[in-house]
Amino acid sequence: MVPRKIHSEILTVLLIDLVDYTRQMSKADREKIHEIQDVLDALALPQFSHYGGKVIKKMGDAFLVTFRSATNAVLCGVALQTKFYEYSRKREYKLQIKVALHAGEVVHRNGDVYGDTINTTARIEGITKPGHIVFSEAVYLAMNQNEIPYLHLGLKKLKGLRRPVRLFRVKRVYDKILQRRLAWERRRKRLFRWLFTLVLIIILTSVGLYLYRNVFPLV
CATH class of the missing domain: 1.20.5 (Single alpha-helices involved in coiled-coils or other helix-helix interfaces)
Known part of the structure; x- marks a missing residue:
């Protein structure tokens, strides 16, 4: 039996998630929900486009985006945090995000992406603190380390993964x-x-x- 050809490639995956979205939505009317979604799109989408990211899907308060360049992916994360920080600094209603990144083989199917790389990115996002950008060793090895200041977080045990993952975090001002x-x-x-x-x-x-x-x- 001839193995079926499966479309896959090595990419950097970025997951951006709006902090405390469920609680905020529980207190918001429909107009406010639309307003938050509009702001999320207005702040995030131009950055994805500028850094060469491909939006795979939007899941309410989160975006799943793939990049061919690990450096551009992390720089996009920095730009996103900067935009959301500047937006919230001037307003009473704060919007904070978490950004997680991992690199590896991604399987394409019907416009979506699958595989361990996606799952690991989600697990990294799960331990990322508001306002932080956390990325795996796979991203660290692929990116230009001279362009991005970072902190080494060490090996972290992530839920559902057999082996710990070495993580890094982008330094902030x-x-x-x-x-x-x-x-x-x-x-x-x-x-x-x-x-x-x-x-x-x-x-x-x-x-x-x-x-x-x-x-x-x-x-």
Whole structure:
């Protein structure tokens, strides 16, 4: 029996999920539900398109998107978090998202995608905190690591998976670790400027004294 040809390829899968959607919808009227969906589409869809993502499906408060470039997929996640953060910062009604990514073989069938890669992405999303972008080692190895600042989270046991998965998280400007590093960089620059000024003063003073003593010697 000849094995059936199955359409599959190696892709990076991105799953974006709106935080606390069920509770918000339980308190919203139909107009508010439509408004939230419109905002979700307006903020997310342009980013998917810009970074070369293909929207496979939308599931109420979530998008499943595939990318041929792992780097573009993670950069898309960064852009999404930035857009939602900027939107919510100016409004009383906050919209927070979680972004999870994994890379591997994806099986195509009737416009949908299947396989362990999809399941693993969903499991990663399940442990991702609001406002975070978490990706697997498979994404880490495939992406350009010089373009994206990241934190190593270590091996994590995910529900339904036999083996733990090594995970990483994109650093954010407001991460405590990054804040400390940025604060140290600012202090280092101030110290450097202060030392440079001090050395310059010492040099100019020394030159001035030398010239004064040689040009205008004491009688």
